[in-house]
Amino acid sequence: MAKIKQKPEDFEVREVLKEPVKKNGSFLIYELWKKGLETEEAIRRVANLSHVPVRVISRGGLKDKNAVTVQFVTVPERFKLREISLPNLKLKLVGRRSRPLTPSEVKGNLFRIRVRGAPLPPKERVEVLKLLGVPNYYGEQRFTPVRDNTFFVEYLVKRDLEGALLYLFKPAGWEGSRSRKGKKAFLRRDYETAERFLTGWRRRVAGFLKKSPDSLKEAFNLIPPSEIEFQCNVFQSYLFNEWLKEEICSRTDKLLKFKYKLGEMFFPLEEVKIPQTLPIFHPEESTPFYERKLKEMGIGREKLKDYSEFFHRFSRPTLVPVKDIKLLKTSEGVELSFFLPSGSYATNVLRFLFDAV
Structure with missing residues (x-):
């Protein structure tokens, strides 16, 4: 049976920008390498290690957590970042540009993926993929x-604001043990424990309700607009x-x-x-x-x-289109690489070729 993402190294992603990195400009551009981290968490760590506000760091896309990924970030030159070399986070200066990076400037992503326990996919499916995308x-x-x-x-x-708030405290997908403990404590209205284990805006909500436990509707206003937008x-x-x-x-x-x-x-x-x-x-x-x-x-x-x-x-x-498709049979399964436009999901390619997610 085909298996993907058995470990982060099985799923490698490299961001490709529409414009090449230049040597001139008032913004510094860095290559950010991460493993087993969400993009926003990686950026927060970079900001903390460099002693700069998170808000001055601009990025292109968001990259998978359970993967090894390379992407770019920019800062105004007066906020020079510290170069980093840690087991799960690396940062190096690669050039300059005239403006901050935005998601619209990402051309796409180059994927290199190991599918364990899989034979080569049927040739017919590969041909369909090349022809149709x-x-x-x-x-x-x-x-x-x-x-x-x-x-x-x-x-x-x-108009169920209380229900909407509680919805965001239900565990969803893979989470660290502290986050899961904090959310479970929140749902049983143990706000003191929840505040201890949660972070960010959820921690602020728990702290507010610790003082005003009957104010769930009012606590809805503490949800940041970015979270509502995301949902x-x-x-x-x-x-x-x-x-x-x-x-x-x-x-x-x-x-x-x-x-x-x-x-x-x-x-x-x-x-x-x-x-x-x-x-x-x-x-x-x-x-x-x-x-x-x-x-x-x-x-x-x-x-x-x-x-x-x-x-x-x-x-x-x-x-x-799925460009530059390459497949190689190995003793462990199949290695493949391909390029997808920004915003498209590699899992769709894997699903089609290997009946895997």
Whole structure:
């Protein structure tokens, strides 16, 4: 049986920028190497070790935690960062640029992945991948924050602020033992213990409720806008996946079906004529598919308009090319490498080739 991410070294990611690194400019650009760390945690550690505010460090993309990843960060030249060489975190200066780095300046990612216990995939699937690309579904890891197949926004439309707050304290996916202990303590309303084990805004919420234990609704206001925005974006991602699935299934019956956390993904085995892009759901815009899907879910679009500021507006490609595919059979399984555009998920390629996630 094919296995991925048995250890971080099995999943290597290298960020590729649209523009080459230069020698001139008022911003310093660094190469950030990390293993077993989330991007934001790695940046916090860099900031602490360099004695600079986190807010002055700009990044491109977010990279997997359970992986070995290389990406870029920038700072104004007056905030020169300390070069770092630790077992799970390295930082080195590689050049300059004229402006801070943003996610829009990432061209894509080069992946090198070891799939253990797997034979080489069928040649037919490799050829389909080279010819058609891969459906641009949001990958499994995008939905790690979803608890009990319920979305945060479902509490918002019910005006259940207490429920929305508690939702964010339910353990979700892989977490460290301290975080899990803190969340469990919070849910049983042991706010003193929760404050001891939690970090960031969750720790502040626990501290507030330790002093005012009956003020759960008021504590909702302590949730940072970035967390609400993130939860709304997860909901948008799910709706996009559902629309993309319908577009593909309505064009062909030559399909591969795979299950994931929130349903099913379908991959075509022949060329399909579908729109090149689909708009992401936004509460201010009416789209027949989204209207129908929201009705099925019992979610009123009008009620989500109060939170429109937290929803992004953009269109996402439906199929993306998989470039520079290379496969090598080894004694442990298969090693493969390929390039994907920014925002696309390598797990979709692995799912199609190896029936693995």
